[in-house]
Amino acid sequence: MKVLINGTPYELPDDATVAHAVRTLTQATTGIAVAVNEEVVARTSWTSTPLAEHDRVEVLTAVQGG
Numbered sequence: 088m089k090v091l092i093n094g095t096p097y098e099l100p101d102d103a104t105v106a107h108a109v110r111t112l113t114q115a116t117t118g119i120a121v122a123v124n125e126e127v128v129a130r131t132s133w134t135s136t137p138l139a140e141h142d143r144v145e146v147l148t149a150v151q152g153g
Contacts, residue, residue, distance in 0.1 A: 088140045099138065106133040108144045118149035 088101050092108055099107060105121055105128050113119065121128045122145045128136050138144070 088138070090138055090140070090142045090144055092144045093146055103138045104134055105136040105138065105144070108138060109133060109146055112146045113148060115148055120147045121145065122147075 088099055088103065090097055090099055090103075090108065092112055097108075097111060099111065105123060109119060109121060119130075121130075121133065123136070123138065124143050125145075
């Protein structure tokens with residue numbers, strides 16, 4: 088299926104979840120927030136939240152610095 092992750096098109100398996108989308112974009116394990124179609128998805132739901140064709144996924148990572 089085709090989804091947009093941070094505005095870039097990706098081809099993911101038909102059974103892909105939010106967790107799959109996150110792993111596609113980053114190897115980070117902390118400091119990440121995700122929204123699907125402008126709705127925030129709790130980290131505890133990433134593996135159980137399926138994606139659908141043409142979903143818009145935003146993966147945000149926290150950055151430290153001064």
